[in-house]
Amino acid sequence: MASALRRCTACLHPYRPVTLRCSGRAASSSSKSKREEPEPRHIDEDIDEFDDVLGELHRRRKKMDAKRNRTGGDFVDFLRVTVRGGKGGAGTAAFLPTKRGLGPPSGGNGGPGGSVYLETSPLVTSLTSVSNRLIGGQGGHGAGNLRHGRRGDDITVVVPVGTVIREIGREGEAEKTGRENDDLGLSREERHKRTQERWFVQHPTLQPNEREMAEAEGTCRRAGRWSRPTPSFEQEPALEMDISAPLTAPVLLARGGAGGLGNPHFVSGHNRHPRLASRGVLPPTRTFEFELKLLADVGLVGLPNAGKSTLLRALTGRRAEVANYAFTTLHPQIGVVRVLEDGSWAAEQQGPVEETEQEREFDALAREVGEYVPLGRASRDRKRTERTRFSVSDNPGLLARASENYGLGHSFLRSIERSLALAYVMDGRRPDPAADMRVLRAELEAYKAGLAGRARVIALNKTDELPEDEIESKVAALRATVEEFGDNAEVLVISAKFGTGVDRVVHLLADAVDAARPKPTVKEEKPEEIVEKAEVEELF
Ligand SMILES: Nc1nc2c(ncn2[C@@H]2O[C@H](COP(=O)(O)OP(=O)(O)OP(=O)(O)O)[C@@H](O)[C@H]2O)c(=O)[nH]1
Ligand SMILES: [Mg+2]
Incomplete structure (x- = not known):
């Protein structure tokens, strides 16, 4: 061996x-060097070298996509989804057999198609599990002996809170066949014949005549089961939803089509034995954009390689990916900073922070309804109890022209759009952090007016590698820029790697988030109301 x-x-x-x-x-020697790790790429020299940077980004994106395909999912924050309710099942043309020939009509109706619903779940954090085609189940066909088709299965799509949904297009069967008819150059009669073929099922052996067809068409039209144009966005506004709180009930995205009618529906004064039934309705196909805007209280913003992930680690103890090249972080990551009563924060603590089971349940519930208020803790050790907490998102590096969707552009910007406060992380080793700050500000403003002004902290990072006088001049330049724009932000000198100056970052951000958080509206129930409620409950 x-x-x-x-x-x-x-x-x-x-x-x-x-x-x-x-x-x-x-x-x-050449094959040996091939096996060696490639040198990390730095883009410190000139951040506007788009070709180089985008090439690097493209390579890393491809790698991530390959990994995602292998492992079955990573993080998806933008999706275009086609949604359609299930097609209704067809009705049936059948007759009860009798000794004297054709008995009464006995074709069952088709079952309605399944609908598509939307729900939220706190367990889902990305749009990875959302398929880009959501089609409700088809209804079952009717059968003889008045047996109706079964209902199509409903589909429920689960998204995280923070998802924004926009309907961007809809097209129905009428439009599609209309286009086909135009392409084929059909005459008016031929078009009508085609429509009748589409909407009717005939008895397997008995052919319906023209008059029967015309009568049945009238019945179908009256019942709203005939070819109808899809309403335009002017007639029926596009569905737009901004899910910023958990949904209490499923929301209908697309209704299933009605089932077809069995032949008993087409009986008339002069036709006791209708030899046709109608087909089920095919609902219009709707196209939606699903966009996930994460709901972190604080967003870390900075150029690539500035040390954002290192700062997230220092603040939250979360193991964000850190490496010495641009675009290490490709997707936003969220960590939670827990500030304790004694002013320290959880990541500093050696042991776990005390939190009772009851508190955990309360917190989970409060976060779910969006009304988180830190409780007076049950613990006797005041030092190790929590005063407040806030979430921080680490984001991919921002490039100049990100607002035009360069680099990771919008995917990055949309995740910080809802943050209550921002912290700019500036790389102190770069020649002019104040100029970098202008780039960040300009991009944020270009994406959404007023976004840049949400910065509460401008952290000059990597100062452990800088001489005192350089730190002073860079801080002065940053302060001048803050004043120039009239921002309400404080310039701090930090080293995320060694944890210096991070304390002040935590407290400034905690205060900013507390001030910006919507105040909880907890209704107080009066004792009499509770009694009344109890009595009512007893009655039922
Ligand atoms: N000396 C020193 N190095 C630091 C400091 N903070 C971060 N670094 C280093 O800077 C490099 C980049 O850090 P990251 O945290 O990955 O930077 P990032 O901003 O998340 O980068 P992207 O995700 O690519 O945008 C790493 O090699 C870190 O070790 C610091 O305070 N001092
Ligand atoms: Mg990073």
Whole structure:
């Protein structure tokens, strides 16, 4: 066995079993260097070198996509989804057999198609699980002996709170067939014949005549089961939803189509044996955009490689990916900063912070209804109880022209759009952090007016590597820029890597978030009301 793991004589691979086929190429200095790790790419020199940066970004995106396909999902924050209710089942033309020939009509109706519903869940944090085609189940066809088709299955799509949904297009069967008819250059009569073929099912052996068809068409039209144009956005406004709180009941995105009518519906004064039934309705196809805007209280904003993920780690103890190249972070990540009564914050603590089971349940419920208020804790150890908490999102690096969707552009900007406060992380090693700050501000403003002004902290990072006088001049330049724009932000000197100055960041952000948070509206129930409620409950 030992000989099976001998060093390969051809390529000098130390562990290649000799039984495995080796390419036989002797190890040369060039093949050796190929196996070495590639040098990390730095883009510090000029952030506007789009070709280089975008090339690097493209390579990393491709790698991530390959990984996502292998592992079945990562993080998706934008999706275009096609939604359609299920098609209704067809009705049936059938007759009860009698000794004297054709008995009364007995074709069952088709079942309605399934609908598509939307729900939220706190367990879902990304749009990864949302399919880009959501089609309700088809209704079952009717059968003889008045057996009606079964209802199509409903579909429920689950999204995280923070998802914005926009209807951007709709097209129905009438429009599609109209286009086809135009392409085929059909005459008026031919079009009508085609429509009748689409909407009627005939008895397997008995052919309906023209008059029967015309009568049945009238019945279908009156019942609203005939070809109808899809309402335009002017006639029926597009569905738009901004889900900023958990949904209490499922929301209908697309209704299933009505089932077709069995032949008993087409009986008339002069036709006791209708030989046709109608088909089910195919509902219009709607196209929606699903966009996830994360609901972190604080967003970290900075150029690539500025140290945002390192700061997130320092603040929350969360293991965000940190590396010395641009675009290490490709998707927003969220961590929670828990500030304790004694002014320290949880990531600093060696042991766990005390939190009772009851408090945990309360917190989960409060976060779900969006009314989180820190409780007076039950713990006797005042030092280790929580005063407040806020969530922080670490975001991909921002590039100049991100607002035009360059780099990771919008995917990054949309996740910070709802943050109550922002913290700019500036790389102190770059020659002019004040100029970088202008780039950040300009991009945020271009994406959404007023967004840049939400910055409460301008953190000059990596100051452990800078001499005192350089720190002073860079801080002065940053302060001048803050004043120039009239921002309500404080310039802080930090080193995210070594945790210096981070304390002040936490407290400034905690205060900013507390001030900006909508005040909870907890209704107080009066004792009499509670009694009344109890009495009512008893009655039922
Ligand atoms: N010396 C020093 N290095 C730091 C400091 N903060 C971050 N770094 C280093 O800077 C590099 C980039 O840090 P990241 O936290 O990945 O930067 P980022 O802003 O998240 O980068 P992207 O995700 O690519 O946008 C890493 O090598 C860190 O170790 C600091 O305070 N001092
Ligand atoms: Mg990062």
